[in-house]
Amino acid sequence: MKVAEIWTALIVSMLVFCPHVLAQNPDNPIEDALLRWYPANQAVLFTNSACAAPQGLAFDGEHMWVACSSTNSAAQLWELNTSDGSLVRALTLTNVHPSYLLFDGANIWATDRTAGTLTEVRASDGSLVRPTMTLGTTPSGMAFDGRYIWIANSSTTSGSLTKVDATNGNTTPIDISAHCTDATNIAFVSSDPGSPAWGNLTKSIWVVCSATTPQVIELDPSNNNAFVTATPTIGGSPNCNNIAFDGVRLWFTTLDGPPPAGPSVIQVDTTNPQNMVVATSLTETSHPDAVAFDGEFIWVTDSVSSLVTKLFDGVTIRTAPAPGGNGYFVAFDGGNVWVSNSNGGSGFYVSKM
C-alpha cells in the first residue's frame, strides 16, 4: 500500500470512528439533553402485572405504545410516557391479541397473529377506529409508505402481503408466492431523485422471505408490485420481529445465516442488494431477534437471554443485559431504546435501555 493510500485510509477511519469513542450519539440533541453518555441503561424496568406478555412497540412522537398480547387475560394496548414510563392510557381490546404495532402519524395499527386481523386505534383519544380488518395468515411485520400500510403474512407454504389504505381501511391482498415464501417482515424505502434504490426506484417495498429460499426481495409498488430483484440467500430461520432501515441499509437477524453461518446480523444495501453481508456473527447460543436503529447504532435483542447487542457499522460495540429479561421487540423514542421482554409470557416487563 502506498503511503498516500495509507494516510487516506487512516484519515477515513479516524473520521468514522473518532466520534464513537463516545457511548452515544453526540449529534442527537435529545441524548445531549438527557446527559445520555452511558452505552446502555441497565437500571430502568417498567413492570405491571395488569398487562401480560408485552410484544410490539411503537412510538407516536410523544408516547410509547406497547402490545400486551396475553391470551390468558384481556389483551390491551398500553400508552406510556417516554420520559418516565407512567401510564397514559390502557385500552382493552375485545377478541384481539395485538402483536406488531405501527404508527402512521395519527393512528396505531396492531396485528393479531392468531386471528389474522388488523386493528386501528386513534392515538389521540384511544378510540377504536376499525376493530378488525381481515389479513392473511399470521400477519407479522408492517411498514407505512405515507398512504398505505403494508403487512407481511407469514406462512411457510405461501407468500402474501396485504396492502391497507390508511384513509379508509380497504384491504388488498397481494400474492408474491412466485418469488417469496413465508413473508415475515417488510420495509418501505423511499429516496430522492438522484439517489434511488436498486432498479432506479425512488419507492420500493422490501420483503424478508423466510422459507424455501430465504432471501429479501424488492418489489415496485409503482408497477403493480412487480418483482425487481432478490438478495442472495440469507440463511435459515431469519428472525424479524423488527427489521431496521438506517436510510440506506436493511438490518435483520438470522439463526443460521450464510457463511460464516450461525446466529448473525445481516445487512442489505438497498442500492445494491447483491451487496449483502453478515454484519456481525453472534455467539452460537444466542437467538438474535429484533433490530432497531437509533440514528447511530443498531440494537439487537436476544430472545433466549437478556443480552442486547449494540452495533456500529456492523461491528459489535458492546452487549448489555436488559433488566427485564429475554428480549422480544425493540423501538427507539428519539432518546432511548425500549425493549419488550417476553419473560415467559407472564407479566409486563419493558426495559428502557
Added chain:
Amino acid sequence: MKFPFVRPSFRDFAIATGVLALSGVLCAQNAKNPIEVALLRWYQVNTAVQLSTCSPPSVLGFDGKHIWVACGNVSELHEYNSSDGSPIAAITSVFVSGVLFSSLLYDGENIWVSGNSNTAGFVTRINVSTVNGDAACVAGGGGCNCTSLGNACASVSNVLSGAGGMTFDGANVWVANGGANNLSRITANAQPPIAATTVTLNSACNQPLFLAFDGTNVLVPCRNSNSVQFVTLTQQSLLTGITSPAWITYDGTDIWVTSTNGTVYEVSPSGSGHIVSSAKGITGGAGGGSAYDGKYLWVADYSTAMVTKLQLGGPITSSGSAPNITSMTAFSGGLTNPESPVFDGANVWFANSGGTTVSKF
C-alpha cells in the same frame, strides 16, 4: 459448518468504513433527525393523515410541543398535540367576528397573533401556559381586546394597516404592515399597554407581507417592488432583482426566497445580501408559503393544491450558477388550498384553507 471469522485487512477495513460513512444519501427524510428516525419516517410525504379542526384553517404556528391553528371564519384559535392531534385548548371568544388572521409566532413563552379586522391591523400576545383551556378573553375592536386576562393576553396598539407576517429577533417581534408599506416593532416582554414602534423602510417597499430573521437582519420581501430589504435596529440595505418575492425562509446558512411565479432564489446573507442563484420549477408558484425542516424546503401553492419539496444540497458558494437544489418533487393528496406550512421537529403541517382540516404531511 462454521468458518472462523476472517479479519479484514486494514485497507479493506478503511475502505469499507469510508464507503459506509459516505453512503447515507439514499433516504427520503432526514436521517440525522432523531425523532424522524424514531418515528420510522422514511416516506416522502404522508397523504393519509388529515386532522379536523375549525373552519377554515388559515394560519399555523408551533410552540415546541403543540400546533396552533387560526381559523378566520369563526375567529378562533385552536391548540393541538403535534404527536397525535389531540386537542389541548380552544380560544373562541377573543377575536372579533370576521377577523382575517395573517400569522402566528412563538417567542418561547407566548403565541403572537397578527391579522386584520376591517381595515385595522392587530397584533395580540397570548401567554401559552395561562390561556390553555381558557376562553374568557373578551373580544373588542381592532381584532382583540383581552384585558380580562390581564397580562396573559395583550393587544398591541399602533399596528398599521395590513398587519401580516411576523418574526422574532430574540427581543422584539417585528410585523410586516402590507397596507402601509412599513414595519412595526414590539418589545416582546413589554407590559401592557403595549405600543408598537413604526419602522419606516428607507427604500420603497411595496407590499411587505411576510418576514424572516437570519440572526442579524430582519428580512423583508417586498412583493411589488421586486426586492428584499435587510433591516436591523440601526441600518437597512436593499437587495434588488428578485421578482415578486412572496415568502422568505432562513435555513441557518442560506436565505431562500420563493416567488409567486414559481422561482426560488438562493440568497447569501453576507454583507448586504446577494443573489447566488435562482431556478424556476416550483409547481404553481409559492402562494401558500414555505418552511424548512432541516433538510428540505417545503413550498405550498394555494391555487394548485400542490406542495413542492426541494432537496437542498448544502451551503451556498459564491461561484454557484444554479441553486443548491438537488431535486424538486411536487406532491398532492388530501390537500385543499394548502398554506402556512410549519415544521414541528418531525413533520411538516399545512393548513387546508379550502376545507376544515390540517395535513400532517
